[in-house]
Amino acid sequence: MSRIDYFDDPNAPIANSIKVAVSAFVRDYTGNILMIRRTDNNKYSIPGGGLDVGETVTDAVIREVLEETGIAVQITSLVGIFSNPKHVIAYDDGEVRQEFSICFRAEPIGGTLETSSESKEVLWVSPRDLSALDIHPSIALRIKRALDPQDGPYFT
Template sequence: MRTDYFNDPEAPEANSLKVAVSAFVQDADGRILMIHRTDNDKYSIPGGGMEVGETVADAVVREVAEETGIQVRPVGIVGIFSDPHHVIAYGDGEVRQEFSICFAAEPIGGTPSTSSESKAVRWVSPEEISELDVHPSIRERIQRGLRLPEEPYFT
């Protein structure tokens, strides 16, 4: 279970920081790879925590494959998101400050499939995003991804 707080004065104080990655993936038709998360019931681009012994590029490839079944190749950086006003509270008492490197990636294989972290995997047109329950921090990554190739964003 997780709860995202964004610019919320009632948010708990962060007590941890972990490197995370996410991927803005578009197919040849311009559709965006999205998951319906199991931990917060929101739609998101795929991503997760970096593990010891891997590079950030390895982490994004692994996370996308684990959550979606799609193999990707990182091709750029959308941005580095580290807003201290975005914290994620977990059921075990951890409250993590956001620190996520969002990659632009291209699909190179695989078949969409769900995992323990994703109850649905969909290719979504940019116009459909507004119809989905997407956290504001993820909407920002999508909007920035759609504006590539601008300079990478960072906070």
């Protein structure tokens, strides 16, 4: 299913749903960041997805990272809660979802890089090389907050 992300766009469609999503800021021992290139919008992103009924948010993060990247992770801390009503995602089935994502820091504990139906590319990226990638502003904010040594989690 394809999607269009609208960010602070006065012509964006009105949201008609909200779903809890999770994402993970994963760094390896060299400081590189685990990134995917999404199949639905062709943008680079940190891995993540929707919370399923019957799982915890940390279970969802671990599952989504493994499904999208082939990398097993353990959660280390909370980056923040991102719930900007000016960021909506329109899907081709008519759903227009308001952003609501809980982002965690995680570290890799195993696995090998592999793509999935949701990720056409999986790679480790140096923070200094992020500017060369096409990253949606909402994901760039999560990365910025995860890299920021500020105290406590971010929330909107």
